[in-house]
Structures are given as C-alpha cells and as structure tokens.
Amino acid sequence: MKRQKLVQRIDENLSKEWDLIIIGGGATGLGVALDAVSRGYETLLLEQSDFSKGTSSRSTKLVHGGVRYLAQGDVALVREALRERGLLKKNAPHLVQNETFVIPGYKWWTKYYYTIGLTLYDLLSGKLSLGRSKPISKKEAVRRLPTIRQEGLRGGVIYHDGQFDDSRLSINLVQTIVENGGVALNYAEVTGLIKDSNKIAGANMKDMESGKTYALKAKSVINATGVFIDDIMKMDKDEHKEMVRPSQGVHLVLDKEFLPGEDAIMIPKTDDGRVLFAVPWHNKVVVGTTDTPLDEHSLEPVAMEEEIEFILKTAQKYLEKEPTRKDVKSVFAGLRPLAAPKEGDTKTKEISRSHKLIVSDSGLITITGGKWTTFRKMGEDTVDKAESVSKIGKTVSTSEDLKIHGYESNTDYDDPLYFYGSDRNEVKGITEEYPFLNEKLHADYEHIKAEVIWAARNEMARTVEDFLARRIRMLFLDARVAIDMAPEVAELMAGELGYDEDWVKTQVQEFTNLANRYLLEEYKPKELVNKN
Structure with missing residues (x-):
C-alpha cells in the first residue's frame, strides 16, 4: 500500500x-x-x-450493540449492531477482542434489573453472541474489579461486548x-x-x-x-x-493500576443520566465519555474543563484509588455527527x-x-x-x-506486535536486515524502530503524527512519551521517505505542539541524543 x-x-x-x-x-x-x-x-x-x-480514531474503543440504546427501546438498532459486532469479531480477530463488562450494583434491585435487560441483549445477538450475562456476588465483583469502591456494594452483573483498536x-x-x-x-x-x-x-x-x-x-x-x-x-x-450538529465525547486515559484486572466497568446511569465506561486498552484504561453539544466542528477538538472534571468525579465515586488530574496520561475528544436538533432541543443523548x-x-x-x-x-x-x-x-x-487485512485465526495478545496480525512477522523481518531497528523507541514501551519503517513503507504514514497517533496509539495512551519519541520517529521517517533535516525539525515541533493539547499540563520534551 x-x-x-x-x-x-x-x-x-x-x-x-x-x-x-x-x-x-x-x-x-x-x-x-x-x-x-x-x-x-x-x-x-x-x-x-x-x-x-x-x-474515527477517538472512540470509546468498543464494538458493541449499545446497552443504552436497548434501554431507550431501539431494539432494531441494537440487533443490527450486535450482528455487526459478531461479524467484525469473525473477520478481524487480531483487532477485536471479547471484553467482559461488570455493572457494579449498589442497590438491592440492580442485579435483577440489569440481568433481565442484558438477557434480552444476549438473545438479540443470536449465534454471534460473545457470552452470556449473569448476576455476580459482591465477592466475585471485587475479585474481578479489585479497585472498585466496596462500601455499599451488593454485587453486580457481567455481560460481554467487543473491544478494539479503531484507527x-x-x-x-x-x-x-x-x-x-x-x-x-x-x-x-x-x-x-x-x-x-x-x-x-x-x-x-x-x-x-x-x-x-x-x-x-x-x-x-x-x-x-x-x-x-x-x-x-x-x-x-x-x-x-x-x-449535522456535532456532539463532543471526551475520554481520559489512566494507568492500569486504576483498573488492574482484565474486566471493564460500565456505569449505566451517572448523575446526569449518561453512561460511563472504564475499559482496559493497550495496558492502559480509557474512561469516558461525555456528550456535549457544540456549534462548530474541528479536526482537533479540545476537551472542555467541565468534561474533564465530570469524568474524574464520576470515576472517583466508583474507584477506591481516586484518579486526579496528575494521573491523566492523555485526554482526547471526538465529535459525533448527530442530526441537527430541533430548535431549543439539546438532549443529544x-x-x-x-x-x-x-x-x-x-x-x-x-x-x-x-x-x-x-x-x-x-x-x-x-x-x-x-x-x-x-x-x-x-x-x-x-x-x-470479507476477511480484513491482518486476519489470523489465533492471535497471541501477549506479543507486543499482536495488532499487526499476519503482518507481524514482516515487521519483525525488517530487523533481520537492520538489527538496530529492533531497538525500542522508548524504554517504558515495547514499540520498536522497525514499526516506523513499516508504517511509512506499507501503511501510508506520512507524518510523525500519523505514526504516533494512529499507526501506533502513543499519543492517545501517553502523550508525554509520544513527545519524547517524536525526534527519533521523525529521523527514521525522513530516512525512509527522503526528507531533509528541516522536515525533521518542523515535524517534531508541530507534533509537540499538538501533543500538548492532549495533556492537562504543558510538557517540555527531554533532549534526546541523536543516535544516527
């Protein structure tokens, strides 16, 4: 390509x-x-x-039928989405995983109410079901969610949906x-x-x-x-x-310590009636989302202060280890293309x-x-x-x-390069010709230099942002580390694409300015030694 x-x-x-x-x-x-x-x-x-x-790169990372839409009575949409969820899991198993969600119950009726609703959710998925929903005890809820707030917890309900990497x-x-x-x-x-x-x-x-x-x-x-x-x-x-009237959805990314297990959390009704998810993703946790009507659209929307505070405060209600602003690794916002509401109507949800x-x-x-x-x-x-x-x-x-490029029937999710699917061995193959490309781009993460070459050569990555935001997801996972990676990535891309040192400097500066919009405090990059 x-x-x-x-x-x-x-x-x-x-x-x-x-x-x-x-x-x-x-x-x-x-x-x-x-x-x-x-x-x-x-x-x-x-x-x-x-x-x-x-x-399309700023979603909640879910391939789902939409439990909320079922509550709204939109059975046809849910049935269609559940079928498509199953097809996508079948056609792109290297990117779509079966994720178990826990709805924690703090009222006596929660388990029964959501078990009934989610049983219908399961039935609508038919042969493409990812697993049955069932009520669980408080002990099981705590085992699955070690950091869940236990005071008043009565148990919960588990159900299954898909988790994926959108870009x-x-x-x-x-x-x-x-x-x-x-x-x-x-x-x-x-x-x-x-x-x-x-x-x-x-x-x-x-x-x-x-x-x-x-x-x-x-x-x-x-x-x-x-x-x-x-x-x-x-x-x-x-x-x-x-x-269209755009509606903004914001997500915060936290370290895995805030949700150390493999299961996700779904809060079906927050204080303002929204749904909140905390989803494990690439060894981090994505928490969101908001639903804020806007009057204008942009390729780089910015999270509003009240959206950030809403997500943090809601997460703090349910987690024993309360996340604060300093714990946020990255914050990203996306715009949903909703039908323009009638005059005076702002209920986008x-x-x-x-x-x-x-x-x-x-x-x-x-x-x-x-x-x-x-x-x-x-x-x-x-x-x-x-x-x-x-x-x-x-x-x-x-x-x-139609099988999606990268398809492989058995994916080893423990392999740091698993999301390349069937391309994984070709990415590794680059390092056989040039062993230095097996070096990490950053000490704290498993991404290697060969991935930059692969993305520029085979995935149409044209800029540092293309690579760090969408070929790998570092901008979304840890924006500070993405800034630190940028100079090395720019040098490697310039060598592959035939650009000069001025291009490298411009790319690093532009990416650093962009990445700081994904942070709650400005970050000045470390001086990296040029290893060429």
Whole structure:
C-alpha cells in the first residue's frame, strides 16, 4: 500500500470514470469503500487528512450493540449492531477482542434489573453472541474489579461486548480496499463537485503533497465526511439547511493500576443520566465519555474543563484509588455527527445513533449518523442506494464474509506486535536486515524502530503524527512519551521517505505542539541524543 503507486494509478487513468468516488476516510467512508470493492466496483476513496484522523480514531474503543440504546427501546438498532459486532469479531480477530463488562450494583434491585435487560441483549445477538450475562456476588465483583469502591456494594452483573483498536482497524481496512482493487488516498482534499446537466458527475481533488489538482469523473459520489457533511453538501447546493450538529465525547486515559484486572466497568446511569465506561486498552484504561453539544466542528477538538472534571468525579465515586488530574496520561475528544436538533432541543443523548441516507437533487448521496460497530452495514446500505440512484449496476454485497487485512485465526495478545496480525512477522523481518531497528523507541514501551519503517513503507504514514497517533496509539495512551519519541520517529521517517533535516525539525515541533493539547499540563520534551 504505497501512496505514490496509488497516485500513479490515477495519473495513468485521468479520463477514467470511477463507479464510486467516496469522500471521507473515517469509519463510514471506509465501510462504503469496503462494500463497493466486495462487489467489484471501481472505487476511489479520498481523505483530506489522514485516515481516521477525526472522530474515527477517538472512540470509546468498543464494538458493541449499545446497552443504552436497548434501554431507550431501539431494539432494531441494537440487533443490527450486535450482528455487526459478531461479524467484525469473525473477520478481524487480531483487532477485536471479547471484553467482559461488570455493572457494579449498589442497590438491592440492580442485579435483577440489569440481568433481565442484558438477557434480552444476549438473545438479540443470536449465534454471534460473545457470552452470556449473569448476576455476580459482591465477592466475585471485587475479585474481578479489585479497585472498585466496596462500601455499599451488593454485587453486580457481567455481560460481554467487543473491544478494539479503531484507527488500526482503519489502516487494515484501507489495505483490504487496495488489495481488492480499490484506490484510497490520504491527504487528498476534495475542493469541489463536478456536474453534468445539474447531476453529479465527479469531484475535483487536490493532492496535498504534490499540490497537483485533478478532475475525477464518477458515476456516483458519496459524501461520508462525518461532522463535515454539510461542507460537502454546500459544494452541491449553496442554500443548504445544516444536517449535522456535532456532539463532543471526551475520554481520559489512566494507568492500569486504576483498573488492574482484565474486566471493564460500565456505569449505566451517572448523575446526569449518561453512561460511563472504564475499559482496559493497550495496558492502559480509557474512561469516558461525555456528550456535549457544540456549534462548530474541528479536526482537533479540545476537551472542555467541565468534561474533564465530570469524568474524574464520576470515576472517583466508583474507584477506591481516586484518579486526579496528575494521573491523566492523555485526554482526547471526538465529535459525533448527530442530526441537527430541533430548535431549543439539546438532549443529544436521546438522538438515535441509527444511520441515515440523504439523496440530493443532483444525485449526491450523503450518509450520516451511525457508529463504528455498524460501519460495514452502513457501507452496504450506501452502495445499495448508489445502485438504485446512479445506476452503477446491480450486484450482491459480499463484505460480511470479507476477511480484513491482518486476519489470523489465533492471535497471541501477549506479543507486543499482536495488532499487526499476519503482518507481524514482516515487521519483525525488517530487523533481520537492520538489527538496530529492533531497538525500542522508548524504554517504558515495547514499540520498536522497525514499526516506523513499516508504517511509512506499507501503511501510508506520512507524518510523525500519523505514526504516533494512529499507526501506533502513543499519543492517545501517553502523550508525554509520544513527545519524547517524536525526534527519533521523525529521523527514521525522513530516512525512509527522503526528507531533509528541516522536515525533521518542523515535524517534531508541530507534533509537540499538538501533543500538548492532549495533556492537562504543558510538557517540555527531554533532549534526546541523536543516535544516527
């Protein structure tokens, strides 16, 4: 998966008419492209930044049916999500793990109430169930959650859902799309739409690396840009009623000592009626989330002080070891593309997470809503719509049986490189030719220098941020360590991609400035010795 070769495929076929051009390289766009290539369509996906740069790398790391949606009575959404959860576990077992969740009970009725509800949750998952829900005693709850607050604890309920690495899945999806004949480009900004007799006929694209512009023809254009869908719809029609109101979700990352077991915590109803999760992830704990309506969107949203305090205070109520601001390793925020509420309505947590398809008069197809778990079904529904609207053909989707790049039936989660799946041995193979690349990038973490080379060579990583934020997850796991890693990563990437020392200095500075936005206190990097 080399960017230069993919750009070359476009350059060599400038007069080509693609079946589908998909705008947006997050979960939604990747789902559309995956389904399109599974049907044999000529597919081009364009992403203005890096794949999953926005919301799709900032989730709660859950592949789930949505217990909250069941409580709201949205049985159809839950059934669909549970089926997709099972399919994703089957097709990407190197990235999706079965996670046991504990709902701690501090009232006598908690065990019975949630056991009944979660039994329905299990039944809806059918043959793709990850395990049965059941009530547990106080002793068992404490065994599973050694740091849970025990005062007043009466027991709890356990249930099963999926846990995954969102941006690693994004990269593997891009690889799968390319392997199946599609083209997917990062740093390829759509600057306008092409029309023929007022009907969509393609898109104008600027390659952000070369500066070259392209007029690309297509039978169907899909707007899958998440919180940015209104920007694309305005390219189609100046007078456009906004469809999306972003809602911000914030997560804090803590050391494993705050939740030392393998099980996650789910608090179904916090003081303001939200759900709070504490989920083990890459030997850290992700705690969140919030649901805050915003009036504007950004690729780098920033957590508000009240959101940080809400998460800390809620976590402190349930954990014996109370987390404080100084314990936060990283804080990240993502924006959900929710349907714009009616005037005066701010209850974003009541808005359905079902996806919605919109067909403009011009034939532009916009997909909005949904969540990571249902990305494949969203893609299937979108391609079905493209077949009916744009007459691109009529074929059967095969994406539900499509193995995702990196698939391997037995994953050793104790291997530090496990998330590369079947690519793991090739990553290690780089060190055989250059033994120094087996050195760690940081003494406290298992990541090695060879991973930088692999990401630049085979995963389309173009910047230090691409690598530290989304090829490995260090920015999200420990932003201070990510800052310390940056100079070494920049030097290695520059050598692989052919950049000079000025590029290295600029990259390190830009990444350091960015990473400090993931911290609650500014961090000045250590002076690293250049080992070249």
